[in-house]
Amino acid sequence: MTAPNFALLEAVRRRRPLIHCIANLVSANDCANLALALGASPIMAKAPKEMESIAAASAAAVLNTGTPEAETFRACLLRGQAAARLGHPVILDPVGVGASPWRLAQVEELLAAFTPALLRVNLGEAQALLHLESLEQGVDSPVAVSSAQRAKLARRLARERGTVVLLSGPEDVISDGTALWRIGGGSPQMAQITGTGCMLSLLCGVFASVEPEMSAALTAAAFWKACAHRGAVQSGGRGPGSFRAALLDAAGTLRAEDCTAGVWVETCK
DSSP states (O other): OOSOOTTHHHHHHHHOOEEEEEOOTTTHHHHHHHHHHHTOEEEOOOOGGGHHHHHHHOSEEEEEOSSOOHHHHHHHHHHHHHHHHHTOOEEEEOTTTTSOHHHHHHHHHHHHHOOOSEEEEOHHHHHHHTTSOOOOBTTBOOOOOOHHHHHHHHHHHHHHHTSEEEEOSSSEEEESSSOEEEEEESOGGGGGSTTHHHHHHHHHHHHHTTSOHHHHHHHHHHHHHHHHHHHHHHHTTOOHHHHHHHHHHHHHHOOGGGTTTTEEEEEEO
């Protein structure tokens, strides 16, 4: 697999998979609307008592720890364990995992209990999970490092956790511990609105419901860059509010043949 599979867009629209999201307060609405824009059906349940039932009914889960509470982590734990029993993909988005020792400990408890199909992290989150000095500022990762360093971190985290890692940023890096891809393009305006990483995790869940996780991650990353490129063109520099709306419009209207505009994908050694 050396290229994104944009035929997944039609597969999602045809199957209309139910995607379970334990979302954070900041991005829950955007994630739900993004799922709908792609043709999936979101369910935003978070009560621990219904995790077994929701797991049985849904095709994939996206677990986001961005505004954490003890009950949220309990729900994520039960949901991840249920998915493991059912063989359903789980995308774990450990937002701001390095923001506090408590949050890191809670995320590591999740990772000890089940292995997600995919970890979607930014630079600071990857460093925190590897117990390196984190560069997080709240939930963001403002300090740039070289492309080679990002690739090394993604590959190491994938190996240590035994899963696919999508390390997102202006240039996304995806690795399963051996193979590695870089995806670039999009628009710098993505940094001007909140929740774009959470929405990328949602996309990974949508595509993982119809395709194995490596292909799903590569397709989600490239598709989101294409949406950013189209959104920037359509919003015409009017500001972050217009760009946010145009981003969702792009997600709902891009066809497979449109998804290479403003995007590049590179396989690395």
